[in-house]
Amino acid sequence: MAAPKLPPLPVILLANDLLEGEVVFRTRAGWTRDPRAALVVHDTEGAERLDTEAKAAMARNEVVDAYLVDVALDADGLPVPRHFRERFKISGPSNRPDLGKQAEYAVPGKR
Amino acid sequence: MYRYDEFDEAFVRERVAQFRDQVARRLDGSLAEDEFRPLRLKNGLYLQLHAYMLRVAIPYGTLRAAQLRQLARIAEEYDRGYGHITTRQNIQFNWPKLKDVPDILGLLADVEMHAIQTSGNCIRNVTADHFAGVAADEIEDPRPLAELIRQWSSAHPEFSYLPRKFKIAVTGAAEDRAAVRVHDIGIRIVRHPASGEVGYEILVGGGLGRTPMIAKVVREFLPKGDLLAYLEALMRVYNLEGRRDNKYKARVKILVHEIGIEEFRARVEAEFARLDGPSINADPAEQARIAAYFAAPAYENLLPESGTFEAARAANPDFAAFVEANTFPHRVPGYAALTISLKPIGGAPGDITADQMRVVADLAERYSFDEARATHIQNLVLPHVRKADLFAVWKALVAADLATANAGLITDIIACPGLDYCALATARSIPIAQAISTRFADPVRQREIGPLPIKISGCINACGHHHVGAIGILGLEKSGKESYQITLGGDPGEKAALGDILGPGLSADEVPDAIERIVARYLDTRESGESFSDAVRRLGPAAFKSALAKEVHDAA
Numbered sequence: 209m210a211a212p213k214l215p216p217l218p219v220i221l222l223a224n225d226l227l228e229g230e231v232v233f234r235t236r237a238g239w240t241r242d243p244r245a246a247l248v249v250h251d252t253e254g255a256e257r258l259d260t261e262a263k264a265a266m267a268r269n270e271v272v273d274a275y276l277v278d279v280a281l282d283a284d285g286l287p288v289p290r291h292f293r294e295r296f297k298i299s300g301p302s303n304r305p306d307l308g309k310q311a312e313y314a315v316p317g318k319r
Numbered sequence: 320m321y322r323y324d325e326f327d328e329a330f331v332r333e334r335v336a337q338f339r340d341q342v343a344r345r346l347d348g349s350l351a352e353d354e355f356r357p358l359r360l361k362n363g364l365y366l367q368l369h370a371y372m373l374r375v376a377i378p379y380g381t382l383r384a385a386q387l388r389q390l391a392r393i394a395e396e397y398d399r400g401y402g403h404i405t406t407r408q409n410i411q412f413n414w415p416k417l418k419d420v421p422d423i424l425g426l427l428a429d430v431e432m433h434a435i436q437t438s439g440n441c442i443r444n445v446t447a448d449h450f451a452g453v454a455a456d457e458i459e460d461p462r463p464l465a466e467l468i469r470q471w472s473s474a475h476p477e478f479s480y481l482p483r484k485f486k487i488a489v490t491g492a493a494e495d496r497a498a499v500r501v502h503d504i505g506i507r508i509v510r511h512p513a514s515g516e517v518g519y520e521i522l523v524g525g526g527l528g529r530t531p532m533i534a535k536v537v538r539e540f541l542p543k544g545d546l547l548a549y550l551e552a553l554m555r556v557y558n559l560e561g562r563r564d565n566k567y568k569a570r571v572k573i574l575v576h577e578i579g580i581e582e583f584r585a586r587v588e589a590e591f592a593r594l595d596g597p598s599i600n601a602d603p604a605e606q607a608r609i610a611a612y613f614a615a616p617a618y619e620n621l622l623p624e625s626g627t628f629e630a631a632r633a634a635n636p637d638f639a640a641f642v643e644a645n646t647f648p649h650r651v652p653g654y655a656a657l658t659i660s661l662k663p664i665g666g667a668p669g670d671i672t673a674d675q676m677r678v679v680a681d682l683a684e685r686y687s688f689d690e691a692r693a694t695h696i697q698n699l700v701l702p703h704v705r706k707a708d709l710f711a712v713w714k715a716l717v718a719a720d721l722a723t724a725n726a727g728l729i730t731d732i733i734a735c736p737g738l739d740y741c742a743l744a745t746a747r748s749i750p751i752a753q754a755i756s757t758r759f760a761d762p763v764r765q766r767e768i769g770p771l772p773i774k775i776s777g778c779i780n781a782c783g784h785h786h787v788g789a790i791g792i793l794g795l796e797k798s799g800k801e802s803y804q805i806t807l808g809g810d811p812g813e814k815a816a817l818g819d820i821l822g823p824g825l826s827a828d829e830v831p832d833a834i835e836r837i838v839a840r841y842l843d844t845r846e847s848g849e850s851f852s853d854a855v856r857r858l859g860p861a862a863f864k865s866a867l868a869k870e871v872h873d874a875a
Contacts, residue, residue, distance in 0.1 A: 227346065228416045229370035269348045272366060273742075292801065293738060296747075297368045301739035303667050303749045307399055307414075308369050 214255045215278040220246040220287050221258045222298065223265065223274030231297055231309065232271060234258060239271065243298045243315050248279065248287045288317030320381055320690060321466050321612040323431045330474070331428045334435060338362050339421035346418065361441075363434030364420055367742045373412045373420060374437040375427060379447035379465040379489075380408035380693040387680035387691060389430040391673040397423050402676070404661060404669040406733060406782055407486070408446050408693045409437055413740055435473065440481045442472035442554075448490040448497045449694040452613065453702050455650040458508045458517060461491040463610040464546070467601055470609075471547050478554050482561035483569035485554075486526075493813070498695060500534045500815035501525040501787055503571045504553070511540050518542050523553065523583070524575030525815075527781035532572045533815045535580040537587060543606075545591075548599040552591035556583065616688035616703060621653025624706070631710040638713050640762060641724040646709065655706055657687075658726040659699040659716060664760045667749045668734040669697030678719040686712050695784075696772075697733055698726065729771040729838070730756040733784055737777025737794060738801075744777035746794025746801035751775055751830055758831040759838075768838055771851040774809070787811035789852045790834060791818045803830050805867060807837070807860040810852055819860040822867040836866035 221234035232239040233246035240246070249255050255276060262274035277294045279287035289295050299315045300308015309315050323331070338358070345355040359365075363374040375390070390410060394402050397419050398412040405411055415423060427433055436443055445465040452460040468487060472478065478485075490497040491508035499505025505522035519541040525534030541549050557571045560578075575583045601609075632639045647656040659679060661669050671679075679699055683691040686708045692700040704712055716722035725731045732755060735741065737748030752775055759765055774788030778795070785791030791806035803825045806818030825833055838851075840863050845854045855863070 224366060224370070227418050229366065229414075231369060266352065269346070269351075272352050291799065293368075296738055300369060301413075301749070302747060303739055303753060 214252070214259060215276050216290075217252070217255060217278070218248050218250045218281070218287070219255050219258065219276040219278050220248055220289075221262055221274060222246070222277055222294070223262065223271035226269055226272055233298075234261060234265075234274075239265075241309070242313050243309055244286050244313060246287055248281070282316050284316070286316035320383055321378070321462075321609065327431070327470075328428075331431070331433050331435070334362070334433065335421065335424045335428050338424055342417060342421055357439065359420075360438040361435065362420075362424065363437035364415075364417075365438065365742075367413070367740050368738070369740065370414045371417055371420070372740070373415045373423060373434055374405065375410050375412070375432060375434050376437050376444045377408050377410060377432075377693050378469050379445055379451070379462050380449055380695075381462065382683075382691045382693065383689045384680035384684040384691075386430045386432055387676045387683065389426055389432070391676035391680070393423055393426055394673040394676065401670055401672045403667075403736065404671065404693050404697045404699070406695050406697065406735070406784055407437075407444055408449070408695055409444055410693065411736075413736075438484075440483050440485075441479050442468075442475070442481075442485045442487060445469050445472075446486075446488045446497055446502075446695055448492055448495075449692045449696075449700050450496060450647055450656055450702070451491065452615065453647070453649050453656045454492045454494070454496075455648060456494055457492040457650070458510060459491045460613050461489040461497075461506070461508055462613050463606070464491075464506065464508070464519075465489050466609050466612070467546070467606065468550070471550070471601070477551075478558060481554075481558055482563045483566060485557075485571070495812040495815075498784070498787065498811035498815075499525075500813075501527055501531070501784075501811055502534065504550070505534050509540065516542070519546060521549065521553070524572040524580070526570055526572045527784060527786050528570070529567060529779045529781075530570075530573065531781065531786040531817050532576060533817065534572075535575060537580065537584050544600055544603070545596060547601055548594050548596040549587075549591055551599050552594055553587045555590050556586045560586075615651075616690075618651045618654065618703070619705070621651075621705065621707075623652040625653060628706040628709055635710075637724070638710060640766070641713055641722055642709065644724040644728060644766070645726040649703065651703075653706055654703055655709060657701045657704050657709065657712065658694070659701065659721050660723040660725050660731060661698050661721075662725055662731050662756065663720060663723050664730060665753050665757045668732050668752050671699070675719050675721055678715060678721065682712055682715055695733075696731065698731070724762060725765060727770045727772065728765045729759045729768050729773060730765060732756060732773045732775060733788070734775040735777050735783035737775075737783075741777060743780060744794070745779070745796045746777050746803065747827070748775045748777040748783055748792075748794055751792060751794065751803065751827060754827075754831045755834055758835065768842070769850055771838070773834070784811065785809070786817045787815070788818060789855065790837060792830065795824060797824055801827055803827065805830075805833060805837075807863055808852070808855045814856075816856075821860060821864055825867075833867055837863050840866045 300310040488502040507520040521538040522534035523537040687701040734748040734752040738744040775792040776783035776785040787809040809818030
């Protein structure tokens with residue numbers, strides 16, 4: 209089997225929690241709801257491990273729709289997805305700042 | 320309105336129990352996501368960007384107060400206090416938790432509602448003219464027809480795995496408010512030109528999405544009694560010959576386009592002739608049973624005009640403006656149908672809070688024979704309000720922030736959820752609608768511009784009907800940014816037309832200025848009494864190109 213095509217580095221792994229649907233981020237220890245706590249991986253081997261973990265976590269029925277997202281680092285070194293789609297995904301509806309992660313966390317990349 | 324019989328009730332309860340079991344098996348790991356996904360989609364449950372999303376069916380858009388109150392309860396207890404009215408007259412909840420969905424479906428079943436066939440490759444919720452039973456230009460209320468199709472198509476074993484989703488719309492009126500020509504099947508109730516008999520004109524192969532097409536007439540006149548056999552023949556031709564190798568070419572419009580309407584018609588007629596009609600068609604007693612549920616309410620004998628109404632209108636300009644924009648003539652003297660706009664200035668089109676649902680429920684119960692409607696334009700309607708009660712209703716709506724006087728005007732914008740919620744979207748829709756709405760907030764100016772339906776989609780799938788917007792806006796991604804393509808001249812009605820692309824894509828910031836320039840061009844060139852759509856038809860979209868071009872030039 210050919211190696212999976214990975215996005216440009218660095219990357220984070222995000223997914224939706226199976227039970228609740230909320231967006232979650234992979235850390236070294238498990239999953240977090242806090243976008244600031246996402247594990248940022250800078251090397252190919254690490255990204256491949258994360259990709260393997262994505263499939264394993266879906267197989268374990270912890271999460272759904274897990275995939276790697278390429279990020280830039282903000283001034284505080286926190287990951288900001290390069291694509292606007294994932295910037296919305298880790299933040300919440302742009303017309304409703306009272307809903308989604310932006311209501312709870314200082315989401316990286318969010319003014 | 321239709322009420323469940325014991326079979327409907329048992330069927331819906333059984334589905335809730337099945338889904339409860341399916342969710343339990345998903346959570347304990349017996350079902351993998353690939354196995355579970357088609358099951359949840361059969362029950363209207365999607366996974367979107369931030370959360371799951373539950374789409375609840377509102378058959379042909381008709382609701383009663385108890386149902387609205389239950390939707391309010393679900394919004395409050397299981398969601399974030401609001402719902403979103405869709406362009407298929409349904410309602411979506413944006414934040415349900417998977418583990419709660421069986422309970423939500425149970426609450427829906429308690430008020431004869433469900434989320435069955437609001438997704439998946441099956442026959443979806445049948446939509447109807449939102450002024451059904453009200454409009455003076457109507458031959459017959461199309462909702463008994465819609466209900467018959469709903470019953471026939473619900474869990475129909477032969478049509479549960481179609482090549483692709485299938486949408487049907489019905490109208491009984493001369494003016495097409497149901498967009499029947501951009502549906503897989505559109506049905507118009509018509510009179511036979513020679514005999515005067517009431518029957519159906521059947522249109523097929525319309526649709527929006529990445530390959531928009533206007534439907535073609537496949538049967539000019541179908542006797543009423545033959546409806547289900549004819550639909551079965553048509554669906555069978557599609558089911559057998561529609562493409563399954565490419566989902567982008569799987570809708571019936573592609574089949575009709577590829578083999579031609581004459582060949583398609585011939586195949587349907589051949590199948591229709593082979594079918595045993597009497598074993599398929601609904602028997603007249605069953606049709607009468609369904610129709611009885613849609614009998615006209617007990618209207619009072621009223622004078623056409625109401626003195627108290629006229630006095631209130633004369634004394635209160637805001638009320639007068641509301642009446643002018645948001646009431647629709649009722650066929651019964653002394654009554655009006657009233658549109659409750661879910662398009663407040665700067666708001667998200669179609670969103671309604673739980674409290675607002677309860678206000679509408681109370682008003683429906685007290686003033687509109689316990690009936691409200693959801694429209695494909697993402698508004699609500701109180702279909703039967705006495706003119707003498709309009710002022711009281713308006714005051715209650717004002718108190719609930721539901722009295723925006725903009726039905727049909729430039730701020731009455733259709734917009735899909737777009738990238739603020741939807742996993743498929745390529746760009747946001749809601750903020751574009753908000754920016755345009757804010758730009759054209761002045762009610763005097765809106766009235767001066769007149770009817771101008773703007774429709775916005777956040778991707779090529781066209782849930783926001785942009786192809787048939789007088790001004791259509793399509794959000795795409797271009798070089799890592801959101802980019803918006805403007806189309807002009809679309810029309811969802813009896814003069815159905817697809818809009819023409821006006822020029823290169825714009826950034827989100829440029830869109831309101833571009834709309835402003837297009838509107839200015841219209842105001843400069845319109846003839847007396849000429850609507851925006853008529854002016855575009857007369858002048859052609861090209862006449863507006865330079866209005867957009869200037870915008871692009873300025874931005875460069």
